[in-house]
Amino acid sequence: MSKSLETILKDLPRHRDTLQPVREILLANAMMIGEIPAPTGSEEERITFLGNRFTEEGLQDISIDEAGNCMAVIPGSVGENNILICAHADTVFNDKVDHAMSVSHNSITGPGIGDNSLGLAAVVTLPQILKILNIQPTDNLILLGATRSLGRGDLGGIRFFLENCKKPIRSGVCVEGIRLGRLSYSSIGMLRGEIHLQVPSEYDWTRFGATNAVAILSSVVQNIMRIPLPAEPKTKIIFGSISAGTSFATQPTSARLRFEIRSEEVGMVSQLKRQIEDIVEETANATSVGLDFSVVAERKTGGLPYGHPMVKCIRKILSELQVDPYVEPSVGELSELIARDIPSVTIGLTRATNKNEFNETIEIQPAFDGLAQLVALLTAIDGGLCDE
Amino acid sequence: MSEQIEKWLETNTFHHGEFWDILKLVRLKEEQGIKISLCIPTLNEEKTIGKETVIFRSELMERYPLIDEFAVIDSGSKDKTLEVAASFGADTYSAKDILPEVGNRPGKGENLWKAIYQLKGDIIVYVDADIKNIHPRFVYGIVAPLLIKPTIQYCKAFYDRPITYSSGIRASGGGRVTEILIRPLFSLFFPELASLIQPLSGEFAVRRKVLEKIPFPIGYGVETAHILDVYQEWGLEAFGQCDLDQRIHRNQSTNALGKMSFGILQTFLNRLKRYGMVDKLPELSTLYRQFQAEGNRYDLLNKEIIEYERPPMTTIPAYCEKFGIQP
Missing domain, CATH: 3.30.70.360 (Alpha-Beta Plaits)
Incomplete structure (x- = not known):
């Protein structure tokens, strides 16, 4: 799916509109994921849900590893390279918290809906998103729900995955529900x-x-x-x-x-x-x-330089979407990718309020800008536009 | 009779886990050439209707086309119930606009009844709008028994299985009105029906050919009336029930349950009259029927309760002698 950056940018509004029919699927995934408690170290049930979804989508190499991560592969047309798309599966809320979500016509409220149920939902819904946009990647896309990310989890899931993954990873994209415009390309x-x-x-x-x-x-x-x-x-x-x-x-x-x-x-x-x-x-x-x-x-401190093609690319995508970038260094999965010299960024999907509170709320409509951004970035990476 | 009930429990009681393969259900539906409609009756449910709509549409229409039609039928909500439901793709109707020539009566039963006219499905699934932990099983769990067993006409959901504790059976998941009103009434007058674990649950799936032949009380008595009428016409074999595990919903006050019980009792007594049972009461059973669950097996527990009566004390010679009362 090699395209010029100009074409990718031009496709953004069309993709955003074309993705509207997956709205219910994306939101249902986000809510069903969000209603499964997943405090750090106890993500099994949520990970099983992911595995089931990957199976339903007919993906390849679906597996749950020893660290509890769930991965699956969308095979590329050539499949020489692999792009990792990951989202952390754990939340800051313990299993005693009422995880029920509520939906209004433009928002969803519930503990962890943005951090990171929506991010996981985007990863899980990606096969349908690519299908509806008729996009066939050249590279394999490795989808990963990573466990033990937060607090004492200390990125145990992604670290285990990267230490044991046999597939060389060309680039990584970490997906967070919150917030649209978030751009992390360095590890603090x-x-x-x-x-x-x-x-x-x-x-x-x-x-x-x-x-x-x-x-x-x-x-x-x-x-x-x-x-x-x-x-x-x-x-x-x-x-x-x-x-x-x-x-x-x-x-x-x-x-x-x-x-x-x-x-x-x-x-x-x-x-x-x-x-x-x-x-x-x-x-x-x-x-x-x-x-x-x-x-x-x-x-450890590290990251991509400001002028790295991947950083330039995502800045242009955000600019085209008229979203101001909110640049912040990451202490999440990105730092493990960067520590292994895998060019990677973390992006956010939508606007939100009350992050990590019981009434965490995400806005629905901006998530389509977020998804269009994700697709554009993947297309650019796949087309070699983010290589140095 | 106990043997018959035990057999029915074994063959017509299900757990939603048996039906996780929704694709298989879709194939069964297609093989049978039938359509399924989902109806959610509402009144001021904006807080929960959005989630129900999103999840049912996503999982049971787009991902797996088990449901062919999804409608919200509203009794005149003052909040944004219909707006929210429509924004996520549900067909929305006001009950008063359906069959206007028959007028409009307030009550959930009115919405359920008018759904038969408005919707096209050969099976209609009714799900309450106030479920907080909504999941596709709330639909496929009660549709599946109708798809796999042609003799089942009417399938009820039940939740929170009664579990045996060391001190006896936990006040079962039937709900308060079921346990203190319906189960005793059924045990007395229609003992077979006491085998329905949660007869008042708001989630049930029914074949159109049954729905179109039974009357609908429009208020609290609709579920009770359905069960009695279907039982009279088609017998216990027509029922199925499916364990949907936990259901989280608004808890009603005792005061509200009192009103509900009053409505149900009216319906029940009307049915006794209609069936000609008022002056020909059957021999009253002394067996009170409850259940215990073990794994996915449900055992009927019969407890004999005999209300022995003592005569007035003045008929006891010793009493009369002691207090100087002439017998």
């Missing part, structure tokens, strides 16, 4: 850490300077906040959660801090990690409590 340096504090049971509370777990952990937080951070390249430390204690007046004997370091500067995350290790060690020595710093997840 990241470290997800946890500091756990345990006060020994024989601790002498009458000692001078002895306070309690909350106070000690607070002092760790304050010391971390004193670390100077550069404004450019962008660097930040996010304190994600802190937990300790059970009541008003009982001395807590343990406390836990979860945080994330992000930096666009090569080496900065490692430097900050060492500084935090020093703070933890110093506090432990000063207070005689057990302080344990563990790294939950890490990503």
Whole structure:
């Protein structure tokens, strides 16, 4: 399906309109996926749904691997190269949350509908989308629902897939439901850490300077906040959660801090990690409590240059769709692809509000711009327009 | 009779899991040369109708053409029910516009009845609009028994199977009105019908040749009337029932259930009159019938409940003697 970029751009409005008949199929897929709880590490049922859908579409090489990922292949007319289209299957919501979706004439509301039920639905619906647009790719398209992406999952699914995939991958496209215009082509340096504090049971509370777990952990937080951070390249430390204690007046004997370091500067995350290790060690020595710093997840900085043909291509596609690009580095599946030098981007499909809240809401109609964008990008990659 | 019911339970009770291969059902439908219509009766259901429409149209019309016609028949919603349903491709109708010459009466039964005139299918599937966890099984699960078994005329859905706990049977999934009104009434007057696990469920599929011959109460009594009338005319063999697992929907207040019970009781007593049973009551059964599920097998549990009556105390000589009452 080799086409010039001009032709691909010209096709965008037509594709957007032609795709309207798959609306119910796309939305039904998104809702049925969204109503299956899939907290990180418990994605089996959702993955089974994907596998069934792939089977119904008559795809090839459908398999669920040891990490729980589900993949399938849309065979290309030549099939020499492989393009990976992936979406993460897990959500931030536990299985006790009411996952029921509700639909109005222009939106869908429900936990995880945008992040990432819609992204998965787009991947699952891709065979029908290509059929209705009468597009036959030259390359094989590998569709992947990736597990264990978020939080402590630490991209376990995509990492396992890439480590074990026998097919060489030419390029990757990561699909997120939220938000249309999202463009990630670099991976931000990241470290997800946890500091756990345990006060020994024989601790002498009458000692001078002895306070309690909350106070000690607070002092760790304050010391971390004193670390100077550069404004450019962008660097930040996010304190994600802190937990300790059970009541008003009982001395807590343990406390836990979860945080994330992000930096666009090569080496900065490692430097900050060492500084935090020093703070933890110093506090432990000063207070005689057990302080344990563990790294939950890490990503390296990297990515495509601004002038890479794939980046240029997707910018032109977004411009043609009159969508402003929202460029942000990724800590998701993209970083694993980039770490293996596979040219890749992450794109979003539609506008949304209340991301990761129980009332996460996506708009229906902009998703057709999102799908047209996905098809255009795949066509461009397939036609060799995104190669360096 | 228990043997007959046990046999019926074995042959006419299904689980939706048996019918996961929708393509097979589509082929069966085509072989039989029949059309299937889906009707959703609505009144102010904008919150759930969109999802039902999207999922049924996508899965049962576009992906697998099991349903040939999909209509929403509305009783005069004040919200955007019809707008939302139409925006996702459902055929939408106001009940008052169908057969205007017979007038319009408010009630769900009116919509179900007018659907017979408006829709073309040889089988009509009715599904309530207030289901939160909607899934294609809510349709194919109750259509399939009619496709695989020609003797089944009327197939009901049931949910939340009654499960045996150490302390006895869990108050079963029949719902409150079923368990405290319908099951006792059926056990007394129509014991075979007590084998329907959820006779009041709003999801059922029926052959047109049956629907066109039975009257329709327009209010709360429509499901009860259907069951009694179909039973009178075609017998227990005409029924099928399918386990659709869980159904999440609005919970009604006790007050609302009281009104519903009143309507159902009116229908039930009217039927007793119509069948000439009021002054010729059958011998009242003392067996109360419940079920327990084990795997996909449903066992009938008969519990004998005899309401023994003591006479007035003044007929007991010892009492009269103690309190100085002349017998």
